[in-house]
Amino acid sequence: ALYIAEMLHVQGWDTRTVLERIEIEGEEHFEEAEALGKGVIFVSAHMGSAEVVAAVAVLRGYKITAVTERLRPDFVMDWAIACRAAMGIRLLPVERAGISLLRSLRRKEMVAFVIDAGIERGSGVPTTFFGRETVFPDGPARLARLSGAPIVFAVAARLPGGRFRAHIEPPMCFDGSRSPEGDARCLTQLASAFERYVRRYPGQWYAFREMWPD
Template structure:
């Protein structure tokens, strides 16, 4: 019940605090939490070692790991403020949306569009801005416990013109129907939240990864478009990047088609997270429960040192 009242105070009290002040408090709290909680340091350091690669210095790893926790804390500030903002106002906070035309074009084809993303940057901005962007959006969300907390979170997230589907049997059926009607269905694909994932190489080491997006795409023929919502340096401003995934042609063998589709999706997921490692904010271990053998070397490119600026990297290879 303490969780419920903490969220209630955040929304009804914190939501009235100017966003720059609230984000400043959140960022400071995230930094303090990282230094005080050994578990947070261990998990986020492990994540950043995978993302930054074996050549990253301990200084860069720690700096990015702290940014991950700060991004999580800033996400709570978003949660409090987005509920008070109309889709049009959220749309105005988006400084650029590279690839929006690809989503609108795919949506207009009437076959439905699967939008994948990650716990990266400000992931909820897209759903709040969707009606103002011309997107008929629905998102699959993780069930929370206790039920009172889940109901409260759903009420805060509620945006006119946007649907949310619980990740259970009934919710997934409704989500499939939403997609089948030619709409946009959003999923976060960087964590095995439901415990039904399968092992795949992710940043060079096996991790249990959710397969639902690829399974739905293979069954329905709906295209997959990856969308990353990155925080800009200015508080309350966001940059969105969308890229369509080209899945390998289907062979008719479900296992082979799933594996090839997952590899394409995970390649896109890795590329998206590399855009801003310090903005990737899962705080539960991604690589756990499997043998800790590295399957492949980290990304062969040299994306540059971590500069700690809004969680992004400095490019040194011309990218």
């Protein structure tokens, strides 16, 4: 319920509200990623407020295309698309996003994923998370390999008094690797960054799927 309420609430935020309510650590990393001239692959998680960290990117002037699992029933998907559009974000179902994402990056725009999303059959990369093997979506790593664009991982943690702290990590996964092994290394970096923030804010992670299936 909090996640849905926040999605609706953040739509009305202007630049002043963002500056008043959000502390940003590492904003310079967006600039470092932009300077590479390949677009930016933005990766977050169902942690703290994904809506708030997306608002930071939108108010920096990015055109954003985000990927989601197809939601059911259809009216829920339509509602999510409309909410994202109100924030200036184009939302695409994952099964038809590939070419659109590459085109967005070629226009030096931003594309967005959540690292702890559901996994389509055969589409994940095994990696270690909290000392146990799991599978993360391969979309961000594969797109970085195909496009040369850097990945920027970020989360926004909730603070007392209705405030937030956005943490933005340095660009990663733009070393020009063209192999599946490079995808695995990239996912290891992402998993490590994600794990650090779960340890720091353990009560703010919403695990919407089974992370360590038996």
